[in-house]
Amino acid sequence: MTTTQEKDALAELGEFIAEVMQREYPHSHLIAVLHKAQALYGYLPTEVMNEVAVRMGIPTAHIWGVATFYHYFNLNPPGKHTISVCLGTACYVKGAGAILQRIKDELKIDFGQVTEDGMFSLQPARCLGACGLAPVVMIDDTIHGDLTADKMMELLETYRKGSED
Amino acid sequence: MAAKYVITLCDGTKCINNGAHRVRAALDEQLRAHGLTDQVRINLSGCLGMCEKGPIMVVNPGYVIYGGLDESDVERIVTEHLVGGKLIGDLEVEQDHLYNRFYRIFGDVGFFGKQMRIALRNCGIINPENIDDYLSLRGYEALGKALTEMSPADIVAEVQRSGLRGRGGAGFPTGLKWKLTAAEKATPKYVICNADEGDPGAFMDRSAIEGDPHTVVEGMALGAYAVGAERGVVYIRAEYPLAIKRITKAIEDARAHGFLGERILGSDFNFDIEIRLGAGAFVCGEETALIHSIEGARGMPRPRPPYPSVQGLFGKPTLINNVETWANIPVIIMDGATWFSTVGTETSKGTKVFALAGKVVNTGLVEVPMGTTLREIIYDIGGGLPGGRKFKAVQTGGPSGGCLPERCLDTPIDYESLAKAGSIMGSGGMIVIDEDSCMVDIARFFLEFTQNESCGKCTPCREGTKRMLEILTRITEGKGRAGDIEKLQRLGETIKKASLCGLGQSAPNPVLSTIENFREEYEEHIEQGKCRAGACKALIRFEILQMCKGCGVCRKVCPVGAITGQAKHLHVIDQDKCVRCGLCFEKCKFDAIVKV
Numbered sequence: 001m002t003t004t005q006e007k008d009a010l011a012e013l014g015e016f017i018a019e020v021m022q023r024e025y026p027h028s029h030l031i032a033v034l035h036k037a038q039a040l041y042g043y044l045p046t047e048v049m050n051e052v053a054v055r056m057g058i059p060t061a062h063i064w065g066v067a068t069f070y071h072y073f074n075l076n077p078p079g080k081h082t083i084s085v086c087l088g089t090a091c092y093v094k095g096a097g098a099i100l101q102r103i104k105d106e107l108k109i110d111f112g113q114v115t116e117d118g119m120f121s122l123q124p125a126r127c128l129g130a131c132g133l134a135p136v137v138m139i140d141d142t143i144h145g146d147l148t149a150d151k152m153m154e155l156l157e158t159y160r161k162g163s164e165d
Numbered sequence: 166m167a168a169k170y171v172i173t174l175c176d177g178t179k180c181i182n183n184g185a186h187r188v189r190a191a192l193d194e195q196l197r198a199h200g201l202t203d204q205v206r207i208n209l210s211g212c213l214g215m216c217e218k219g220p221i222m223v224v225n226p227g228y229v230i231y232g233g234l235d236e237s238d239v240e241r242i243v244t245e246h247l248v249g250g251k252l253i254g255d256l257e258v259e260q261d262h263l264y265n266r267f268y269r270i271f272g273d274v275g276f277f278g279k280q281m282r283i284a285l286r287n288c289g290i291i292n293p294e295n296i297d298d299y300l301s302l303r304g305y306e307a308l309g310k311a312l313t314e315m316s317p318a319d320i321v322a323e324v325q326r327s328g329l330r331g332r333g334g335a336g337f338p339t340g341l342k343w344k345l346t347a348a349e350k351a352t353p354k355y356v357i358c359n360a361d362e363g364d365p366g367a368f369m370d371r372s373a374i375e376g377d378p379h380t381v382v383e384g385m386a387l388g389a390y391a392v393g394a395e396r397g398v399v400y401i402r403a404e405y406p407l408a409i410k411r412i413t414k415a416i417e418d419a420r421a422h423g424f425l426g427e428r429i430l431g432s433d434f435n436f437d438i439e440i441r442l443g444a445g446a447f448v449c450g451e452e453t454a455l456i457h458s459i460e461g462a463r464g465m466p467r468p469r470p471p472y473p474s475v476q477g478l479f480g481k482p483t484l485i486n487n488v489e490t491w492a493n494i495p496v497i498i499m500d501g502a503t504w505f506s507t508v509g510t511e512t513s514k515g516t517k518v519f520a521l522a523g524k525v526v527n528t529g530l531v532e533v534p535m536g537t538t539l540r541e542i543i544y545d546i547g548g549g550l551p552g553g554r555k556f557k558a559v560q561t562g563g564p565s566g567g568c569l570p571e572r573c574l575d576t577p578i579d580y581e582s583l584a585k586a587g588s589i590m591g592s593g594g595m596i597v598i599d600e601d602s603c604m605v606d607i608a609r610f611f612l613e614f615t616q617n618e619s620c621g622k623c624t625p626c627r628e629g630t631k632r633m634l635e636i637l638t639r640i641t642e643g644k645g646r647a648g649d650i651e652k653l654q655r656l657g658e659t660i661k662k663a664s665l666c667g668l669g670q671s672a673p674n675p676v677l678s679t680i681e682n683f684r685e686e687y688e689e690h691i692e693q694g695k696c697r698a699g700a701c702k703a704l705i706r707f708e709i710l711q712m713c714k715g716c717g718v719c720r721k722v723c724p725v726g727a728i729t730g731q732a733k734h735l736h737v738i739d740q741d742k743c744v745r746c747g748l749c750f751e752k753c754k755f756d757a758i759v760k761v
Contacts, residue, residue, distance in 0.1 A: 025460070027461050028460045034444070035403065070443075070444030070446050072445035089366035089596045101746060125404070126445065127366060129362070129368035131366055131520055131523075
């Protein structure tokens with residue numbers, strides 16, 4: 001909690017919490033608060049969860065329980081680009097496994113890890129609902145469909161180059 | 166200036182006899198009076214062939230056919246339709262079932278022509294972000310009808326009489342659920358829209374909300390009125406940003422137009438909806454887990470009873486229905502339970518939306534009347550398998566369902582028939598599988614999913630799925646043992662009987678159904694170490710044939726350096742180093758590498 005950016009994020013989160021605490025059943029908004037925190041910080045840093053605990057009056061253990069229960073929440077800082085490989089059935093039947101293997105081989109990371117250069121992080125996705133385009137990989141918020149392992153490698157290259165500019 | 170509307174007037178003998186010329190004169194006069202002469206083009210046609218309904222008028226765009234007209238009707242057509250943008254149901258030739266509109270636009274496209282769109286009736290023909298578009302297709306009329314002409318008990322009775330059953334998967338009679346919730350005395354009550362679509366390979370709810378969010382809002386308002394609730398919650402996956410945006414806008418617009426909020430449409434009925442986001446947990450599709458998640462806790466199910474209809478959100482009576490179920494409600498109220506129950510089979514009424522995907526030519530959303538066969542969906546609508554590939558199985562119901570072989574293709578789609586064949590209706594995932602997929606591996610894939618998503622609360626599900634996954638994994642690795650199949654069956658039956666919620670109770674289905682229908686594949690893996698689909702890596706080998714030209718492509722692409730050989734000489738694969746990634750097999754231009 002040092003830089004101005006982090007202070008701003010905390011202020012915004014604090015406002016959001018103050019607002020939900022006014023509503024009926026305020027604790028029911030914990031997941032919304034964690035969504036907000038993750039949107040602001042990119043993940044859920046321990047100190048932020050502690051802050052949420054204090055401001056909402058919810059035990060830290062409960063917050064950890066919730067944050068670790070749901071796949072959507074990251075407890076570690078993500079890479080510059082997040083690669084989500086869809087592991088839904090349609091993608092699986094159409095060869096998502098081979099694409100995933102190539103990504104793992106190329107980037108030398110597994111699910112939940114970040115590449116050494118901090119460029120990419122890798123996570124599984126439980127069906128992105130774009131089955132007609134299977135196999136599908138989502139990089140940040142963009143969906144890439146009809147992929148092959150080779151096309152995937154080209155994509156990674158594009159993102160690497162894009163970051164240099 | 167281009168005409169905004171084109172009106173075709175039938176100029177056939179019968180229509181003229183019935184007063185077509187008087188209608189024409191009245192139309193000219195009305196258009197002048199409203200200053201619309203420039204915006205409407207009038208065409209005269211020969212006999213349209215609907216003589217007993219004459220005089221006939223066709224209004225385009227929209228292909229709306231009005232019949233039996235006289236001069237007084239013309240004024241309504243001009244003011245209500247041309248100026249107001251609203252169709253006039255009682256003048257239309259065909260009784261305007263809400264689902265008809267879709268067919269007038271897409272009916273001649275083969276893929277759509279064989280479907281019947283009730284839940285998805287507006288998807289693709291309205292702008293989902295514009296409430297006026299929804300209103301123009303009689304949107305919120307069902308709510309108006311309910312609030313002015315029907316008591317809450319009438320609505321419950323109508324839904325019960327329609328025979329509608331829950332579209333989330335289990336098929337519980339919707340009307341009964343409504344009746345039970347309505348009967349509760351405790352207040353406040355809640356209605357929930359379950360949009361936590363989690364089955365891998367299913368995207369019905371996402372598309373329905375993205376394409377026609379107001380239908381869900383209207384359905385929920387009707388449900389709330391029927392059971393006496395004033396608050397609603399849409400619980401939607403955080404992974405669906407566009408659907409979230411659209412439903413949010415729909416709720417705001419509905420509120421601004423007085424369809425949500427206090428004293429809706431001037432009645433005493435108050436109702437509003439808020440949105441809660443999921444955070445990626447499959448089990449939250451289970452209603453008690455979903456309620457815990459809305460309450461801000463871990464989404465873990467609890468034993469039922471008490472059912473949510475008695476004790477749900479914040480301990481209050483709660484009506485939970487799936488997106489597709491809600492989308493059917495306005496149609497049932499507008500077109501009536503009698504009509505609705507003519508669609509479908511004896512025990513399963515209406516239509517079902519399926520997300521057709523996998524090895525099939527036309528992937529996408531398909532809505533068909535109950536009773537349509539799997540074959541009709543896969544071949545007539547889906548266009549069969551691409552490249553003449555051979556059908557092996559169809560998977561319905563996602564991780565809770567089963568795999569049905571070719572001999573089950575003539576099974577009609579309804580809750581009972583699918584269950585009898587060894588699968589389930591489920592929420593609507595339908596994946597076509599060809600001979601490139603190994604059924605043991607598919608079963609392992611689903612179990613890996615459910616095992617990962619098991620919330621861990623009850624032992625049969627937490628431990629049982631883990632043990633089943635271990636056995637399946639070792640079979641796919643060629644380390645299967647005699648008796649493994651029986652052990653899987655025994656474990657599966659126990660998990661089904663002893664698990665707390667639907668996730669565990671259905672998790673073994675993909676395994677049990679593949680053992681039932683594809684037992685020989687399991688036996689081959691265990692006894693002969695063979696995977697006929699070539700999908701289980703440990704059971705396949707790549708070899709280079711004598712015909713190798715020595716081009717060196719395989720050597721260059723091999724990620725582990727397992728291929729050696731000199732240029733223009735036969736190359737060899739070191740089987741100990743090979744990781745069976747199949748890259749060499751894909752890259753060889755001469756088909757000199759084989760998978761054995």
